[in-house]
Amino acid sequence: MTDLTDxxxxxxxxxxxxxxxxxxxxxxxxxxxxxxxRVKNNLQLIASLxxxxxxxxxxxxAQAALxxxxxxxxxxxxxxxxxxxxxxxxxxxxxxxxxLTGDLAAAAGRDDLEIVxxxxxxxxPASSAAAFAxxxxxxxxxxxxxxxxxxxxGRIAVSLADTGSACVLTIADDGVGMAGHTPxxxxxxxxxxxxQLRAELQVTDAQPGARVxxxxxxxxxxxxx
Amino acid sequence: MTxxxxxxxxxxxxxxxxxxxxxxxxxxxxxxxxGRAMSAAEAVELACTLTPDLALVDVHxxxxxxxxxxxxxxxxxxxxxxxxxxxxxxxxxxxxAGACGVIGKPYSEQAVRTALRYLETCLRDGRAPGPxxxxxxxxPRFAVLWGGGLAAAx
Numbered sequence: 001m002t003d004l005t006d007x008x009x010x011x012x013x014x015x016x017x018x019x020x021x022x023x024x025x026x027x028x029x030x031x032x033x034x035x036x037x038r039v040k041n042n043l044q045l046i047a048s049l050x051x052x053x054x055x056x057x058x059x060x061x062a063q064a065a066l067x068x069x070x071x072x073x074x075x076x077x078x079x080x081x082x083x084x085x086x087x088x089x090x091x092x093x094x095x096x097x098x099x100l101t102g103d104l105a106a107a108a109g110r111d112d113l114e115i116v117x118x119x120x121x122x123x124x125p126a127s128s129a130a131a132f133a134x135x136x137x138x139x140x141x142x143x144x145x146x147x148x149x150x151x152x153x154g155r156i157a158v159s160l161a162d163t164g165s166a167c168v169l170t171i172a173d174d175g176v177g178m179a180g181h182t183p184x185x186x187x188x189x190x191x192x193x194x195x196q197l198r199a200e201l202q203v204t205d206a207q208p209g210a211r212v213x214x215x216x217x218x219x220x221x222x223x224x225x
Numbered sequence: 226m227t228x229x230x231x232x233x234x235x236x237x238x239x240x241x242x243x244x245x246x247x248x249x250x251x252x253x254x255x256x257x258x259x260g261r262a263m264s265a266a267e268a269v270e271l272a273c274t275l276t277p278d279l280a281l282v283d284v285h286x287x288x289x290x291x292x293x294x295x296x297x298x299x300x301x302x303x304x305x306x307x308x309x310x311x312x313x314x315x316x317x318x319x320x321x322a323g324a325c326g327v328i329g330k331p332y333s334e335q336a337v338r339t340a341l342r343y344l345e346t347c348l349r350d351g352r353a354p355g356p357x358x359x360x361x362x363x364x365p366r367f368a369v370l371w372g373g374g375l376a377a378a379x
Contacts, residue, residue, distance in 0.1 A: 037285070040312035041240070044331040048246040051334055055249060070334075077331035102359040107335045 036084055043077040071107075072189075075100060075137035079129045091129035093167055094119040094160055100133070101140060101158060108144045112153035122162040124216055131193040132216060138186045139171045139212050147175025147209060154209070167216045174209040231257045232345055235277035235305065237268040237295065239287040247281060247310075250334065254341040265291035272303035278348055282324070284311040297322040306348060308340075314362075321364035325371075328361055336360030347371045 047070060054066040078100050079091070086092065097119055105115050124132060140158065148154045154174045161168040194201040200215040234251045236258060238244040244261050251258045259275050262268035264287040272280055280299050284292035296307045300323030307324035309317060314329045321327065325347075328340055340361040346354045353371040357363050363371070 037312045040330045041285075044243055044312070045240060047331060047334070048240075048242045051246050051249075052242065074331075074333045077333070081329050081331055099359060103333050103335050106339055106358075107333075 032084075032088070036080075040077075040080055043073065043080055047073050047077060068185075071104075071141060072134060072137060074103065075133040076130050078103070079133045083126060083129065087123075089126050090123040091126045091132075093122045093124055093132065093169075096129070096133065097136060097158060097160055097169070100137065104137070104140055104144060110144070110148070113144070113148055114153075114155045116155065116157045118157065118159040120160050120162045122160055122167040122218075124167055124218055128197055128216065131197050135190050135193050135197070135199070135214060136169065138190045139169075139214070142186055143171055143173045143175065143210070147173040147177075149176065152176070162218075165218060167218055169214045169216070170211065172206060172209065172211040174206070177207060177209050178203075178205040231255055232278040232348060233257050233259045233275070235260045235262065235268070235272055235275060235280040235299075237262045237280060237282040237286065237292065237299075238310070239263040239283065239285070243283075246334075247337070250337050251281075251341065254338060254345070256341065256345065263287045265295035268292075268295045269298045269303070272299040272305055276303060277305045279344065280305045280307045281310050282307050284309065284313045284316065290316075293318065293322045296324050300324060306344070308344065320366065323366075324364055325367040326357065326361055326363040332360060 050066055050070045050073060054063055054070065057063050057066060078096060082096050082099065083091065085095075098117060101115060101117060105113075140156070143156050147156070152175065156171065156173045156175075159170045159172075161170075190201065193199075194214060197216050199217070200213075202213040202215075204211045204213075234256050236244050236247050236251070238247060238261070241263075244263075248258045248261070256279075259277055260271045262271050266288070268280070268282065268286070280296070280303075282292050282296045282299070284290055286292050286295070290313075292309070292311065296309065299305050300307045307322075309321070309324050309327040310330060310332065311317070311327065312330040314327055317324075317327060325344070328336060336359065339358040343354065343358050343361065347367075351371070353363075
């Protein structure tokens with residue numbers, strides 16, 4: 001949470017206008033903090049609800065579907081855990097990618113998969129963060145789940161580059177490639193959110209494996225705020 | 226690890242569903258949940274009566290932002306190791322009120338599982354098996370005590 005009062009220009013403490021401004025900033029900062037706190041807690045509540053229901057579900061297909069939903073909620077929750085750590089309007093993509101990759105890799109529990117990160121510092125508008133998070137979650141989750149059938153070891157490389165005007169995310173694996181299972185709903189999420197982000201999506205059969213590149217503009221223009 | 230008695234855990238959380246799910250995670254990790262408190266007074270009383278090894282403490286409780294003071298009493302008077310689980314990571318005092326560390330909300334199920342496993346080792350061996358896992362930040366005092374290295378809080 002950024003304390004907005006920290007950013008105020010140095011003004012004389014006796015200036016009544018400055019004091020009023022300071023009070024207004026402090027109030028705004030407190031309100032922002034309160035909202036942030038509620039969002040975080042409510043996301044935690046949603047995750048707990050899904051997990052509790054999952055524990056009481058015996059049907060395997062239903063359990064798997066609930067886990068996919070939980071994973072997506074977690075991706076958005078990770079965004080909110082990371083927001084407000086610096087500039088409240090910017091979202092640090094590298095830190096987020098590192099965080100979510102660690103989580104997804106630990107959840108996958110595959111010691112035979114090597115995940116290599118090569119991350120430039122890059123940020124996108126905070127308003128794009130949730131959409132980006134869901135796209136990344138689908139792409140990496142897909143590679144972890146489908147590119148390497150049990151027993152097949154391999155490597156997933158995740159890289160992030162800052163071109164000055166865009167943030168380029170690449171996920172490349174040396175798994176079973178495009179012939180692998182592509183879940184329809186996950187693809188739909190990726191397609192729709194890339195459109196929303198005005199991002200370019202490139203999927204190539206790398207033989208072996210697959211390579212997906214998402215190029216996200218660093219500013220959203222006037223379409224989103 | 227030769228000591229096989231499961232660690233005893235107290236959960237201090239005023240959101241009933243979060244507490245319920247945490248209970249499950251604690252049991253999944255092979256630890257024993259011995260109590261649940263929703264307010265600071267209840268937490269301190271339970272901690273001193275049940276003497277848990279580990280207390281998982283939220284900052285905002287039923288009676289307000291009282292988790293920090295409750296944590297201090299639980300750590301100092303009841304002898305439990307306290308771990309904060311809060312959406313208010315940046316509002317924690319510099320000394321973590323005697324707590325060993327913090328997990329920021331919203332946390333993932335995986336982060337809690339990994340952190341519980343890590344802390345179980347720290348508590349049993351009196352030293353960390355390595356740097357803390359992603360999602361868990363140790364307090365400066367416990368980072369030195371357990372030799373787990375400092376992780377950036379937040």
